[in-house]
Amino acid sequence: MSESSETSDGVIAVGVASIDRYEVGDPGRAGREVGLTLPAAPNDPADTQVDAGSAGLLEVRAASARGISHRHAGTPRQDDYALATAGDWLIVAVADGVSAGALSHQAATLACRGAAAQVKEVLQEPEATLAEIPWGDVLASAARRIVAHGLRALSPDDQADELGAADVARAMATTLVVTVLATQPSVDGLHRGAVLAYGDCSVFRLVEGTWRAVTGVKNEGAEVATSATAALPYTPEEPPEPVPLAIGAGEAAFVMTDGVGDPLGSGDGAVGDFLASAWAAAPEPLVFGAQIGFARKSFDDDRTVVGVWAGP
Amino acid sequence: MSDVATQAKILPFYLVVDVSWSMSEEGKLDAANDIVGELTDALAASPTVADKVRFAVLDFSDEAQVVLPLCDLVMESQPAPFAVRGGTSYAAAFAALRKQIEQDVTQLKADGLAVHRPAVFFLSDGEPTDPDGLWQQAFADLTTYDKATKTGFAFWPNVIPFGVGARPETLRELIHPRDRSKAYFMKDGSNPGEVLRQMAEILVASTMASGSSFGNGGPGLVLPETSDLDGDFVGGTYEELGDLL
Numbered sequence: 001m002s003e004s005s006e007t008s009d010g011v012i013a014v015g016v017a018s019i020d021r022y023e024v025g026d027p028g029r030a031g032r033e034v035g036l037t038l039p040a041a042p043n044d045p046a047d048t049q050v051d052a053g054s055a056g057l058l059e060v061r062a063a064s065a066r067g068i069s070h071r072h073a074g075t076p077r078q079d080d081y082a083l084a085t086a087g088d089w090l091i092v093a094v095a096d097g098v099s100a101g102a103l104s105h106q107a108a109t110l111a112c113r114g115a116a117a118q119v120k121e122v123l124q125e126p127e128a129t130l131a132e133i134p135w136g137d138v139l140a141s142a143a144r145r146i147v148a149h150g151l152r153a154l155s156p157d158d159q160a161d162e163l164g165a166a167d168v169a170r171a172m173a174t175t176l177v178v179t180v181l182a183t184q185p186s187v188d189g190l191h192r193g194a195v196l197a198y199g200d201c202s203v204f205r206l207v208e209g210t211w212r213a214v215t216g217v218k219n220e221g222a223e224v225a226t227s228a229t230a231a232l233p234y235t236p237e238e239p240p241e242p243v244p245l246a247i248g249a250g251e252a253a254f255v256m257t258d259g260v261g262d263p264l265g266s267g268d269g270a271v272g273d274f275l276a277s278a279w280a281a282a283p284e285p286l287v288f289g290a291q292i293g294f295a296r297k298s299f300d301d302d303r304t305v306v307g308v309w310a311g312p
Numbered sequence: 313m314s315d316v317a318t319q320a321k322i323l324p325f326y327l328v329v330d331v332s333w334s335m336s337e338e339g340k341l342d343a344a345n346d347i348v349g350e351l352t353d354a355l356a357a358s359p360t361v362a363d364k365v366r367f368a369v370l371d372f373s374d375e376a377q378v379v380l381p382l383c384d385l386v387m388e389s390q391p392a393p394f395a396v397r398g399g400t401s402y403a404a405a406f407a408a409l410r411k412q413i414e415q416d417v418t419q420l421k422a423d424g425l426a427v428h429r430p431a432v433f434f435l436s437d438g439e440p441t442d443p444d445g446l447w448q449q450a451f452a453d454l455t456t457y458d459k460a461t462k463t464g465f466a467f468w469p470n471v472i473p474f475g476v477g478a479r480p481e482t483l484r485e486l487i488h489p490r491d492r493s494k495a496y497f498m499k500d501g502s503n504p505g506e507v508l509r510q511m512a513e514i515l516v517a518s519t520m521a522s523g524s525s526f527g528n529g530g531p532g533l534v535l536p537e538t539s540d541l542d543g544d545f546v547g548g549t550y551e552e553l554g555d556l557l
Contacts, residue, residue: 025319026320028320028359028363029359029362029363029386030359030360030362030363032359033359034359034360068360069360069524072358072359072360073360073524099525100525217316218316219316219317219426220316223466223467224417224427224428224429224430224466224467225317225321225426225427225428226428226429226532227428227532228532262318262321262426263318264318265316265317265318266316269318269319269424270318271318272318296320297320297363298320298321298322298363298364299320299321300360300363300364
């Protein structure tokens with residue numbers, strides 16, 4: 001990554017000179033035939049969004065890209081992510097709008113930004129700990145924001161009292177996963193944190209080239225596969241239980257939507273091999289953005305991954 | 313950890329067509345013969361859906377047969393036209409379907425494909441000629457599964473019946489599952505061939521909508537809202553049709 005080359009008078013390409021398009025196995029007809037498309041409306045979200053930076057000893061890459069299906073249909077990206085830091089904490093929220101709702105991209109944005117902001121507010125208090133995060137209220141607040149926005153969006157002329165949460169849920173629904181990780185290691189060398197996943201977003205660790213699921217793997221043991229998922233603004237009946245997360249130096253954690261989670265599966269297939277090798281270390285930001293968009297037949301959903309690498 | 317399929321997502325559809333003698337009347341068989349071509353054209357124009365959808369075609373009269381094994385329609389040559397023969401054994405159709413779906417899904421899963429719940433488009437113009445109770449039992453064998461005890465048919469399909477002359481009361485019993493799937497049947501006094509052409513549009517639209525939604529976290533089966541229907545037929549869920557009949 002560090003080589004540089006002089007391309008013409010006074011112009012020097014530092015690091016990668018070009019960004020490849022990636023294919024894993026058969027890209028399918030869609031991968032070969034569907035090209036890039038412009039946004040259909042001026043206020044649609046960007047086709048692809050990339051962020052990068054460091055927080056303490058953590059190196060962060062984040063990218064969200066429209067899937068081939070939404071590019072082909074000219075409809076907006078329904079995935080989104082939000083990042084924040086508070087004291088010695090990194091906060092990552094990822095949301096996947098449910099395709100059946102025409103406004104689900106707005107639900108995804110509201111959910112991940114609101115959740116990241118709420119967790120940040122708690123953790124920026126001095127001496128704050130993970131135990132103080134009100135996880136149930138994080139989901140409930142996101143649901144309330146979605147319903148309030150949905151009622152306004154669906155009924156601009158103040159007829160909202162004729163509509164209910166169920167009407168909003170049909171028009172806009174989203175999964176949400178929130179991950180919090182310490183930016184500095186504990187005395188045992190581990191960055192510790194917690195994950196709250198609602199719906200089919202997932203979190204993996206990458207340890208010495210091997211994928212390890214932190215959250216449940218979708219469709220594991222299922223007789224037929226399903227894409228049905230729990231989604232906000234409906235909230236779980238039981239209070240949600242966060243799962244612990246810890247990565248050591250040289251390890252990484254990845255928070256992702258099912259656009260990447262489905263083809264990754266348990267991580268032991270071709271996609272797992274490709275990404276384990278590509279993400280052995282934090283890539284150039286725009287390269288990371290290209291890598292999450294790998295073409296693979298039938299996997300045409302929006303793609304979002306936030307990768308966090310623990311430095312030495 | 314290794315039983316999660318990551319090769320590709322697949323949504324299998326089964327088109328099942330009644331070829332009893334009466335189908336040769338009033339343009340019904342001609343309309344049925346055009347369906348596969350219309351589906352193929354729609355899939356050829358939509359590479360994202362075509363990558364995920366597979367179709368098989370069966371016909372049935374006194375017995376049932378596979379006319380076109382499960383395939384990517386765009387890659388296959390068109391099947392031979394339907395030809396009429398004999399009576400109307402729903403039992404034969406459901407038994408053949410169960411056997412074929414079991415065989416197909418088992419093979420696809422062994423190939424590492426993430427197989428989503430199959431859907432059956434069932435087209436008939438008449439009442440079953442089976443002895444009473446026989447077709448009901450065959451339908452139960454096709455659609456019943458108890459997850460807790462793992463008894464029955466784990467790969468049970470969504471069933472969407474289309475009727476051009478069959479009794480609505482009978483067709484309604486073939487909606488599965490009753491709260492999500494729908495039946496469509498001809499209004500009295502309409503032209504069956506014409507109605508079947510209109511129904512084919514629903515079938516193609518549903519295939520395309522289901523095929524584009526299931527990969528994006530949407531439901532595996534998308535059928536038009538009943539209020540959007542416009543034609544010489546009516547349609548609805550089990551409950552909606554109950555109010556109508």
